[in-house]
Amino acid sequence: MTVTLELVGPTILVHGDHHQRASFLPPILRGELLLVCQLFSEPSAGSDLASLRCRAERSEGGWLINGQKVWTSGARFADYGELIARTDPTGGHGRLTAFLLPMDSPGVEIRSIRQMTGGASFNEVFFTDVFIPDELRLGDVGHGWAVTLTTLGFERASSGSGTARTGGSFADALRVAATLGRTADRSCANAWPLCTRPRGPRSCSPPVWASWPDQGGSDSRVRCSSCSGSGT
Numbered sequence: 445m446t447v448t449l450e451l452v453g454p455t456i457l458v459h460g461d462h463h464q465r466a467s468f469l470p471p472i473l474r475g476e477l478l479l480v481c482q483l484f485s486e487p488s489a490g491s492d493l494a495s496l497r498c499r500a501e502r503s504e505g506g507w508l509i510n511g512q513k514v515w516t517s518g519a520r521f522a523d524y525g526e527l528i529a530r531t532d533p534t535g536g537h538g539r540l541t542a543f544l545l546p547m548d549s550p551g552v553e554i555r556s557i558r559q560m561t562g563g564a565s566f567n568e569v570f571f572t573d574v575f576i577p578d579e580l581r582l583g584d585v586g587h588g589w590a591v592t593l594t595t596l597g598f599e600r601a602s603s604g605s606g607t608a609r610t611g612g613s614f615a616d617a618l619r620v621a622a623t624l625g626r627t628a629d630r631s632c633a634n635a636w637p638l639c640t641r642p643r644g645p646r647s648c649s650p651p652v653w654a655s656w657p658d659q660g661g662s663d664s665r666v667r668c669s670s671c672s673g674s675g676t
């Protein structure tokens with residue numbers, strides 16, 4: 445959920461076109477689209493992400509994806525993945541393009557990585573001729589590195605400023621459960637949709653949300669009673 449709300453959502457806000465903003469951001473802020481994973485790292489492209497080899501080739505109406513990602517947190521549960529792929533076989537970060545990939549697309553295979561703790565929060569994700577329509581390209585062709593750096597910038601801010609709330613609080617979990625109808629306790633339900641307003645030293649979500657005229661700023665629908673004192 446943190447990846448969706450604090451990393452990918454704001455990236456769509458910055459780089460998405462009007463249609464992408466309209467179709468992705470309201471469900472993210474309402475908590476209906478909870479999981480978008482990061483399809484960045486590859487077996488030979490971790491720290492050196494710009495050397496990634498996953499390919500996106502032009503196809504009629506879109507792109508065909510072939511390659512592999514690794515260490516993808518939450519891939520098994522994600523509805524979408526923010527995918528960075530190479531749209532030009534020559535090297536360099538100027539040859540990359542970003543996409544929003546539906547994780548149930550034919551040709552996507554997800555294999556869990558079993559950790560020594562017994563858990564399996566990471567995954568390998570394989571792509572075999574996976575079709576993505578061009579409408580799901582995020583940003584211009586060849587501008588994927590800018591999209592990547594935007595997401596990583598939000599990740600840096602999110603990780604660095606929020607360690608006290610890593611993974612979310614119990615109240616966060618209760619809000620999600622109430623919204624999804626998984627608990628009879630409605631005490632936190634009025635704090636949803638997600639908040640865009642400041643709370644103490646950090647915000648419930650990145651300040652960039654407040655710049656979105658459709659959902660942020662003075663729109664009272666996105667205020668959170670738990671942090672601003674004003675209910676929805």
Ligand SMILES: Cc1cc2nc3c(=O)[nH]c(=O)nc-3n(C[C@H](O)[C@H](O)[C@H](O)COP(=O)(O)OP(=O)(O)OC[C@H]3O[C@@H](n4cnc5c(N)ncnc54)[C@H](O)[C@@H]3O)c2cc1C
Nearest residue numbers: 481482483484485486487489490491492514515516517518
């Ligand atoms: C909790 C967690 C969640 C993650 N979730 C995701 C996710 O959802 N999606 C995703 O795409 N990735 C994810 N990752 C992967 C993470 O981004 C990678 O760990 C990162 O890309 C580093 O790659 P690597 O592990 O292959 O290490 P490598 O790049 O192989 O690096 C191994 C070591 O070598 C060092 N090193 C590398 N290059 C150099 C150099 N040139 N000079 C000196 N030292 C060097 C590194 O500092 C490191 O110590 C996650 C990682 C963690 C820990």
